[in-house]
Amino acid sequence: MKKLRNALMLAGGLAIALFASSANGQARADALGWKLGAQAWTFNRFTLAEALDKMDSCGIQYVEAFPGQVIGGGIEGKFDYHMSADKQEQVKSLFKKKHKVLVAFGVVVPDSEADWRVLFDFANRMGIQSITSEPQAEYLDLISSLCDKYNIKLAIHDHPKPSHYWHPDSVLAAIKGRSKLMGACADIGHWVRSGLDPVECLRKLDGHIVSLHFKDLNEKSHDAHDVIWGTGVSQMGKVMEVLKAQKFKGLFSAEYEYHWDNNVPEVKASAAYWKQMVSNL
Template structure:
């Protein structure tokens, strides 16, 4: 009986891996990377989070500052970590077959820290820094983006965050580096009373990444639900992104059912991949 159970589990894993590989090829044709913001698993270490990504059928990860690394690596994720610690994290990612694409939300408070952050991103081969920069830092950020050829995606927290509206993000990037754009947090837009499709249309061509959410209701109290079962019009979001020829990262940021979100994120990924197959 145990041998049969193990055999069925192995077969199930093989089917999941095959299905994931097929889906990722389809996503790659669109220039889309489906991954997760490690903050979805902030009750766990980064090492555990990477294993959970595997269970969800996801390859790409957006790390955030402050998560305990785990896996016999001391300390937390931090753009100030030394070269030895950075290499340990890179080795961890390689061993888990996960690709680090983005880091944030992180907003340095000095010129020196911004420089340090870009150096960290360069060393870690991070493509996107997710941030909510202070207004007085925008010119410096623009200069560093051009110097390092690394994108900064401005993230929208709900009201009263300065960047809650696409209008404020557009004002911040207007006339600055083409490496400056938006990290579109769909759920936070809905919490602020905005329509995700209209918000994406305002940012046409300047969306670098998304924090994907679907909410159970249109209110500040709306909590995450499986994608496609809530009020955020996920199918419409995907259609709009394809229309815009978006190429970039989708980070699942599931901020509900913290200790057992893997089944819901897995179902979310399954649903969105079914939608993508019909685009």
């Protein structure tokens, strides 16, 4: 009985310590203006409703949705910027019911001026703060004007080379002379896949980072796969230190593209790592 009581006391103490660490991390994140979210693509084998539940189990509140995910939760259809006004209201109710905040949407690349206008109108109606995209050059001036009109940010994403935006220089060229609401969605894992140093890339983009797709990889190669944050080669600690020094404020989207059928334990461990690191900054 005494051993059992001691074990329970130890477990209780550990639980309190973990709770305190998480609380400290959240308070520090709020002070820094950092939001821990998840790109719903992490859970693309599931409906959006199921993905929101999985995020909840990982201690993640903020959401970056992607186009084409089956909505679920009793709502027909897929999440897309062409959803009807009624469907948009249903989805907003789903987020409210699940206690999640939709803050970003992408990667989405409209191929006409009319569709870009539809996308920004949709984002405005849904309360989306930033759109993640890899826009064609001919629409950059239009996008700039739409960003200013709606006060919505455009985050240019970097898929690995030969993607046009694989290098920070291409992002800087695209936003030069345009809206201050245009910047980078820094996918640090894809930079590693392209043979780039994520710390140096962030330094090059200083002041122009809208959001991040946060990834730690097992190796420096195009074929690398995700691992729990802090256990790979993406220099997560240094990345966070640089972002703090740059006074970055915004979204860290966990995008875990491995063990698709059940990556919740790894995402949960990564979120815990992030909160612990934040509490020490």
